[in-house]
Amino acid sequence: MVVAPEFRVFIGNMVTGKITADLPAASQSWGMRLNGAGSLDLTTRALSEDLRNKDLRNATATKKNYLAVAYGNTILEAGPIWKRDYDARTGVLKLGAAGLWSFLDKVKALNWAQITAGTEVTRTSLDLTGLSRGSIAREIVRLSIFGNPNNPGLPIVLPPLETGTHDRHYKGYTLPWVGDLLRKLTAVDNGPDIAFRPRYDGADPTRIEWVMTHGSEAEPLLYQAGDDWTWDGSTEESGVSDIGTKEDGSGMADRVWQPGAGSELAMKLATAQDLDLIRYAGYPWTEADAASKDVEDAAILQSHADAAMAAARRPVETWDMTVRADTSPVLGKYSPGDFAHINVPKGNPMIEAGNRRVRIMAIDGDNTQTVKLTPAPMPSGV
Structure with a gap:
């Protein structure tokens, strides 16, 4: 597989941020996530001419070093290397890393x-x-x-x-x-x-x-400063293809129970409900738990319950869509959390044709100019 020249894959030290080496990629995959760590995977030939004088054993040591993927001048994702697999028979080295959030999952929050x-x-x-x-x-x-x-x-x-x-x-x-x-x-x-x-x-x-x-108190969401991005799936020149959809209703509920800290009679409990689907749309009743067993504050616990109820009102619907990295908007300009307008062409049996506003939740790619977007459509009436 040919690596697009706009991509750069490199490694460095987690503590200092110092870049120690660029790595030639036989294959690579990367992902960017909203409110979480993206993934990074690299396959390289450890015995290649480019790496012959590199101290790969130390430079790719797990936890100590990071793996990063950039497109042009934008670093798409970077984070600690957690897995390393070297095959002596083929000389192939595989690295598995994740964004910085994965490091914070291994640090205690203490005074x-x-x-x-x-x-x-x-x-x-x-x-x-x-x-x-x-x-x-x-x-x-x-x-x-x-x-x-x-x-x-x-x-x-x-x-x-x-x-x-x-x-x-x-x-x-x-x-x-x-x-x-x-x-x-x-x-x-x-x-x-x-x-x-x-x-x-x-x-x-x-x-x-x-x-x-x-995000701020006035605007808690992180998204682009300018207009919504636009992808027009109705024209070939847009670089858009294969707009699919997935829907999961297993988490839908009309009432959410949010247990907090404590046990038995001393357990704190918050709850929230929304009866609109039962009253106006003919849906049956279901309930859900959304435990926060470490939360002692009643107001915070209720805030968790309200957020869980808002998420449970409708099924989780996500789309998957492939776009060209080198077609406007160019990869590196948009990030998870950004808003976009997608013009869905006619003929899709699950998505109504026309312009839909979505929020980009995930961005994934490899070493080609093809990028997979995972947009979440904005809430609408059921």
Whole structure:
């Protein structure tokens, strides 16, 4: 398979961000995700002329190093190498990596100032008050990574601190993970999107850094600053093909139960319901659980229940669509979370023809000019 010349695959050190080598790709795949880690996979020939003088054993060491894929001047995804597979018979080396969020799934969110002062971990508490939800996420990252005296840090660029009306209290005895706490912040009603977007360091392009961004209180979603992107599936020149759809109604519910912290009679409980489909559309009654067993605050628990109910009102519908990387809008311009208009051609038995507004949830590709988009259509009447 021929690699499109616009792609660059390289590796570097997680702690410093320093780029250590470019890798020739026999094959590659990559993905970008909203509020999560994208995936990166590379197959290269370890004994090739280009890599003969490279210390591949150290340069691709798992956890220590990152794998990155760029298209033009835009780094699509970058993150720690977690898997390495070398076949001595063929000389093929395979690397498996994931975005920075995967690293945060392996770091505890703890109050290291209290721990360093001698407080037992189970008696510590990470108390964040008077902040926006986005800044609560920022402080979780800052205190857990940069506040840990044993942690050498990561090249993460933090956003400005914002005051607000939200509080979070994370007890040490729950031993929470940073990545999990961030996901829970995005999951509450009107919770902010959170992203760690890799880029070349402006002061030193031989290094990369991850820029942490999040939605605001007024606009919790992360999306492009300008107009919606447009893909016209009705014209061949658009580069759009194969618009399919998947629908999953297994999570639909008319009432959601949200258990919180505690057990038996002391268990906290929130609930939310929406009867519109039963009253007006002839649907049967179903229920769902959406546990948050570490949540003690009643208002936060209710916010989780409201968000879960909003998600359960309708089936999960996602499309899959292939587009050309080198056709406008060009790969690297759009990101997960962006809004787009897709003109669906006639003849699709599951999607009504015409212009539909969607939100891009995932972007996947390989070493060709073909890109797979996973858009989620905007909610409409059932």
